[in-house]
Every structure is written in structure tokens, then in C-alpha cells.
Amino acid sequence: MDYASMFSELLKGLLVSVEIFFLTLLFALPLGLLIAFGRMSKNCIVANIFRVYISIMRGTPLMLQLLVCFFGPYYLFKIPLASSYRFAAVIIAFSLNYAAYCAEIYRSGIQGIPAGQYEAAGVLGFTPVQTFFRIIFPQVVKRVIPPVTNEVITLVKDTSLAFSLSVMEMFTMAKQIASAHTTMIPFVAAGVFYYVFNFLVAFGMERLEKRLDYYR
Amino acid sequence: MSKELLKICNFSKTFGDLAVLKDISFSVKEGEVVSIIGPSGSGKTTLLRCAALLESVEKGDLSYGDLQVCVQGVYAGKNVLKDAKNRFGFVFQNFHLFPHYNVMENVTKAPLLVQKRDKKEVEEMARQLLKKMGLSGKENSYPCELSGGQQQRVAIARALAMKPGILFFDEPTSALDPELTQEILKVIRDLAEEKMTMVIVTHEINFARNVSDRIIFMADGYIVEEGEASSLVDHPQNERTKEFLAFISQKG
Ligand SMILES: Nc1ncnc2c1ncn2[C@@H]1O[C@H](COP(=O)(O)OP(=O)(O)OP(=O)(O)O)[C@@H](O)[C@H]1O
Ligand SMILES: [Mg+2]
Numbered sequence: 001m002d003y004a005s006m007f008s009e010l011l012k013g014l015l016v017s018v019e020i021f022f023l024t025l026l027f028a029l030p031l032g033l034l035i036a037f038g039r040m041s042k043n044c045i046v047a048n049i050f051r052v053y054i055s056i057m058r059g060t061p062l063m064l065q066l067l068v069c070f071f072g073p074y075y076l077f078k079i080p081l082a083s084s085y086r087f088a089a090v091i092i093a094f095s096l097n098y099a100a101y102c103a104e105i106y107r108s109g110i111q112g113i114p115a116g117q118y119e120a121a122g123v124l125g126f127t128p129v130q131t132f133f134r135i136i137f138p139q140v141v142k143r144v145i146p147p148v149t150n151e152v153i154t155l156v157k158d159t160s161l162a163f164s165l166s167v168m169e170m171f172t173m174a175k176q177i178a179s180a181h182t183t184m185i186p187f188v189a190a191g192v193f194y195y196v197f198n199f200l201v202a203f204g205m206e207r208l209e210k211r212l213d214y215y216r
Numbered sequence: 217m218s219k220e221l222l223k224i225c226n227f228s229k230t231f232g233d234l235a236v237l238k239d240i241s242f243s244v245k246e247g248e249v250v251s252i253i254g255p256s257g258s259g260k261t262t263l264l265r266c267a268a269l270l271e272s273v274e275k276g277d278l279s280y281g282d283l284q285v286c287v288q289g290v291y292a293g294k295n296v297l298k299d300a301k302n303r304f305g306f307v308f309q310n311f312h313l314f315p316h317y318n319v320m321e322n323v324t325k326a327p328l329l330v331q332k333r334d335k336k337e338v339e340e341m342a343r344q345l346l347k348k349m350g351l352s353g354k355e356n357s358y359p360c361e362l363s364g365g366q367q368q369r370v371a372i373a374r375a376l377a378m379k380p381g382i383l384f385f386d387e388p389t390s391a392l393d394p395e396l397t398q399e400i401l402k403v404i405r406d407l408a409e410e411k412m413t414m415v416i417v418t419h420e421i422n423f424a425r426n427v428s429d430r431i432i433f434m435a436d437g438y439i440v441e442e443g444e445a446s447s448l449v450d451h452p453q454n455e456r457t458k459e460f461l462a463f464i465s466q467k468g
Contacts, residue, residue, distance in 0.1 A: 119270055119308070120312035122270065124301070125298060125302060125378070135314055
């Protein structure tokens with residue numbers, strides 16, 4: 001196998017990895033906010049349900065969650081496994097898992113906003129919804145960017161776990177090429193790609209952080 | 217006879233086992249400046265916060281003009297509370313400006329979003345207010361770029377922008393250096409001259425004596441003494457008041 005076709009295979013895989021990455025963020029970031037609200041609910045039954053959810057998502061391996069998401073419907077409900085469901089299962093498992101981590105980050109961000117902000121908004125007559133979206137949320141965004149950046153960088157690398165469901169992302173590709181041609185090169189190349197991918201992600205997040213640097 | 221803007225009757229408030237307000241009654245007429253003084257922990261902040269609906273009382277009545285906000289510890293519905301919030305402004309000890317908004321936005325957001333007033337009118341008024349506060353040219357600064365005194369003046373402008381009938385101050389200078397304190401006291405004095413109705417919790421006894429019409433002395437959750445400002449400071453009747461004023465003047 002020549003290098004050109006090897007790289008083109010890897011790049012195809014990279015595309016799938018990127019797809020997993022963005023779809024996960026698309027679902028996990030907002031879902032995390034809802035879970036954070038649930039976790040902070042004044043209703044202690046609701047709060048406990050979300051507490052347990054977060055604890056399970058953080059306390060068990062993501063790889064296991066992937067397998068449960070894919071095989072669960074079959075073992076639990078005897079729904080036949082469609083191969084097309086593989087990719088969806090990956091997105092579902094990643095989103096549910098990452099949303100749990102995001103929820104805890106949001107929660108600490110929200111709880112870190114001084115009570116005075118709510119009070120100032122309250123006496124000015126802002127409704128609770130206005131207070132959250134106009135006053136609290138923008139400040140939370142600024143506070144959570146560093147911890148969210150950590151999660152996002154981990155996510156880039158975690159996309160490789162999709163290989164456990166044989167989704168053709170970059171790591172799966174690299175492994176296949178490597179074993180078919182007994183060569184280390186695809187691994188090295190994949191490593192470089194992951195690194196560059198993460199470098200760009202970190203760069204983007206840093207830019208975002210800088211843009212919110214206009215206030216303290 | 218000028219009309220009564222705020223009326224509080226028999227307020228009682230507890231935090232757990234601690235009774236913080238005990239049967240507090242007083243009222244404020246239009247154009248009046250009332251100062252509340254008293255030792256630390258006597259319930260001054262709590263009283264102001266209850267009046268501003270930041271805390272709720274267990275017993276008592278609260279009304280803003282014709283608006284009955286609370287009757288015997290039972291609060292009116294959402295709409296009445298919303299109306300009531302348009303009738304007063306609150307200036308906090310620690311300013312509590314919105315850090316992600318610049319000065320102009322801090323002042324204009326609530327009139328625009330809550331009172332739904334015209335953008336041009338609000339911005340024009342905000343500029344006037346900031347000018348009055350000596351903050352012209354700071355419209356686009358962020359709170360973190362301002363001194364404490366400037367921040368507090370923005371906070372006062374923010375409260376005034378809502379055109380409140382009555383303005384509450386909770387120790388507006390306690391977080392400030394002596395120099396900056398004078399800055400804020402001057403602003404409040406100017407407002408008093410314009411007949412702005414104000415209730416001020418303060419430890420600045422001389423200021424209270426000079427600027428207010430009436431002073432209320434609180435201790436242990438009670439109003440111990442209440443009277444015309446200079447006579448209360450110069451000729452206190454109650455032993456607790458005498459003790460407190462002596463202690464304050466001794467401290468400097
Ligand atoms: N949220 C709260 N929970 C429990 N206790 C409180 C709370 N707020 C105030 N207290 C208590 O109520 C009492 C009165 O407090 P308050 O802040 O009203 O006093 P203050 O007269 O404003 O004092 P200072 O001059 O120090 O500001 C204090 O004993 C205080 O510890
Ligand atoms: Mg106080």
C-alpha cells in the first residue's frame with residue numbers, strides 16, 4: 001500500500017472522527033445545561049435522579065456505555081441490530097456521557113455567580129428568565145470556558161473509542177491498515193492527526209477565551 | 217400634605233430561631249430623606265431588604281403608595297410585586313454592577329427590557345444621569361475598569377434610570393475609602409436637594425444628621441428611637457441611643 005492511499009484512508013477516518021466530535025458537542029453542550037438545571041432543582045426527587053445519572057455517567061467507562069447504547073435495544077427490547085445504528089449509538093453514548101460532565105461544569109459555574117447579581121437583577125424587575133439569560137448565563141460562559149476546553153480536548157481523543165463499535169473513524173482505520181500491512185506508520189500518522197486536531201481546538205478555545213477577556 | 221410613598225406596619229422577621237425584626241413600623245413621605253442607624257446586627261439591612269422584596273417577612277403589612285404589597289405577612293400576586301419593583305430602587309453596599317455590561321448597558325438594560333421604554337429616550341436619559349454622576353466619558357467602560365466610587369455612582373445611576381419614587385441605600389459607602397466616601401455622600405446630598413425620596417442605612421452619623429429629615433435608631437430588631445435628624449443626634453432621649461452615639465463619636 002502506498003502512502004497516498006494510506007493517508008486518504010486515514011483522512012476519511014478523520015472525517016468521521018470530526019463528525020463524531022462536532023455532533024457530540026452539538027448535543028452535549030445544551031443537554032448538559034438541562035441536566036445542570038435538573039441537578040440544581042429545588043425538588044429533591046428530581047435533583048437526586050440527576051445526581052444518580054451524573055454519578056453513573058462519570059463512574060462507568062465510556063466504552064461500556066457505548067456497548068450498552070448499541071446492544072441495549074437488542075438485549076432489552078429485542079429490537080434487531082441495524083448496522084446503520086452504529087454511528088447513531090456512538091453519538092448517543094458520547095452525548096449522554098459528555099453532557100453529564102458538562103452539567104457539573106455548568107453547575108459549578110452557575111453556583112459561582114454571586115447572589116448579588118440575582119438580587120441586583122431582581123430589584124430592577126428582571127424576570128427569572130431574563131435574569132438567567134441576560135445576566136447569569138453570559139458570565140457563566142466566561143467562567144466555564146477553561147474547564148470545558150479540557151473536556152473538549154479529551155473528547156477529541158475519546159472519539160477513538162468508537163472503534164469498539166467498529167465505526168470507521170480514524171483510529172479504527174489506522175488499526176486496520178496497520179494489521180493488514182504490518183506497519184507502524186498509520187499509528188504515527190493518526191497520532192499526528194489527533195495532535196493537530198487538538199491543537200486547532202485548543203487554539204479556537206483560547207481565541208474564545210480572549211474574546212471574553214474584556215471584563216473581569 | 218405630601219403623600220406617603222412607603223408604609224411599613226408591624227414587620228416581624230426571623231432567620232431560624234433568631235428574631236431579626238420585631239414589630240417594626242414606619243412610613244416615608246414623598247421628598248423625605250430618612251436615615252437608619254444602629255449597631256451592627258441590629259437588623260438595618262434586613263429591614264431594607266424586606267422593604268425591597270429581597271426578603272419576605274412573616275408578619276406585617278407593606279405598601280407602596282396605593283399598592284398593597286403585603287398584608288399580615290401574605291404577599292400580593294406577581295403583577296403587584298412587579299409593579300412595586302418599579303416604585304423603588306436599591307443601591308447595594310457592594311454595588312453589584314453587571315460585569316459583562318459596560319456602564320451604558322448597566323444603566324439602560326432594565327429600562328429597556330423591563331420597562332420597555334423607547335431606546336432613544338432611555339439612552340438620552342442615561343447620558344444625562346451619568347453626566348450628573350460625573351461619569352461623562354465613561355459610557356463604554358466596564359465596571360472592572362472603574363474605581364469603587366465610580367462603580368457606586370454607576371449603581372446609583374442604574375437605580376435612578378428606573379425613575380423610582382423612592383431610593384434605598386444600604387451602607388453605600390462602607391466598601392469605599394474615605395475619599396471615595398465623600399464622593400458618594402455628595403451625590404446623595406445633591407439628590408436630597410432635588411427632593412429625591414430616600415431611605416439610607418449608614419454609619420456616617422454626621423452625614424445622616426445633615427442630609428436627612430428624620431433618623432431612625434434601631435437596636436436588637438426594634439426601632440428604639442425615631443425623630444427629627446438633628447434633635448435625635450444632638451439630644452437623644454433613649455439610653456441605648458445615647459450609648460450608641462457616644463460610642464460612635466468616641467470612635468471618631
Ligand atoms: N440570610 C441570613 N440568614 C441568617 N441570619 C441572618 C441573615 N441575614 C442576616 N442575618 C442575621 O440577622 C441579624 C441582623 O442582620 P443585618 O444584616 O440586618 O444587620 P445590620 O443592622 O445591617 O448590621 P451591619 O451594621 O453590620 O450591616 C444578624 O444577627 C445577622 O447575623
Ligand atoms: Mg447591614
